[in-house]
Amino acid sequence: MSKISRFFKGGGSAAKGRGGPSPQEALARLRETEEMLSKKQEYLETRIERELAIARQHGTKNKRAALQALKRKKRYEKQLTQIDGTLSTIEFQREALENSHTNTEVLKNMGYAAQAMKKVHENMDLNKIDDLMQDITEQQDVAQEISDAISNRAGFGDEFDEDELMAELEELEQEELNKGMRDVRLPSVPSTSLPSRPGKMPACHFTFLIIKPCSSTRKRAEDEDEMKKLAAWAS
Numbered sequence: 001m002s003k004i005s006r007f008f009k010g011g012g013s014a015a016k017g018r019g020g021p022s023p024q025e026a027l028a029r030l031r032e033t034e035e036m037l038s039k040k041q042e043y044l045e046t047r048i049e050r051e052l053a054i055a056r057q058h059g060t061k062n063k064r065a066a067l068q069a070l071k072r073k074k075r076y077e078k079q080l081t082q083i084d085g086t087l088s089t090i091e092f093q094r095e096a097l098e099n100s101h102t103n104t105e106v107l108k109n110m111g112y113a114a115q116a117m118k119k120v121h122e123n124m125d126l127n128k129i130d131d132l133m134q135d136i137t138e139q140q141d142v143a144q145e146i147s148d149a150i151s152n153r154a155g156f157g158d159e160f161d162e163d164e165l166m167a168e169l170e171e172l173e174q175e176e177l178n179k180g181m182r183d184v185r186l187p188s189v190p191s192t193s194l195p196s197r198p199g200k201m202p203a204c205h206f207t208f209l210i211i212k213p214c215s216s217t218r219k220r221a222e223d224e225d226e227m228k229k230l231a232a233w234a235s
Contacts, residue, residue, distance in 0.1 A: 023101040030094040037087050044080045048073050181222070 021029075051073035058066035 023097060023104075026097055027094060027101070030090055030097070034087060034090055034094070037083050037090070041080060041083050041087075044076045044083070048076045048080070051076065 051069040054069035055066045055073070058069070060066075
């Protein structure tokens with residue numbers, strides 16, 4: 001067994017003996033570690049910039065001092081790379097712990113909800129529910145039948161034949177048309193004789209009667225024909 005495995009095994013036993021930290025405590029420790037490493041990163045970046053400045057300052061004039069500054073810069077850069085990897089590992093562990101804590105809370109709340117549902121369903125009988133739903137369906141059918149019966153048109157006046165009523169209506173219209181024809185009177189024949197040769201036609205006096213208006217289209221057409229014939233004869 002490796003040292004790392006023994007370390008985690010022993011640490012786990014010790015944590016188990018103490019009851020183990022809560023997720024909130026572990027998350028707080030991880031955030032503190034991230035903050036500490038971030039500050040160490042800033043310090044190393046500052047030292048790297050300083051060593052670069054020293055190397056530029058000495059240059060070829062003092063190669064020994066310039067090389068020593070570059071060596072220190074390399075060590076700082078190596079430490080900075082290690083810290084970057086450590087921060088990535090801690091960040092991954094923190095996210096995993098946060099997800100685990102969230103899942104635990106979700107499962108806990110789902111368990112509470114399941115217990116509540118179980119308590120609600122304790123007093124429910126499936127057979128009674130089926131009977132209730134059947135009663136509801138039957139009452140809905142009855143309500144629909146009542147609605148259909150109310151909405152149907154009542155049979156008042158259905159004992160009369162529609163064809164007979166239409167025939168009677170046509171007879172009434174024909175009677176009105178005949179009555180309008182009887183009221184039409186033709187104009188009287190003029191008393192003055194017509195000239196035997198062409199010339200100026202003496203003035204003729206015609207007496208016209210006022211034709212009573214008729215609502216029928218056929219009556220109006222006949223009146224128009226009569227007026228056209230009189231106009232042609234007068235001309």
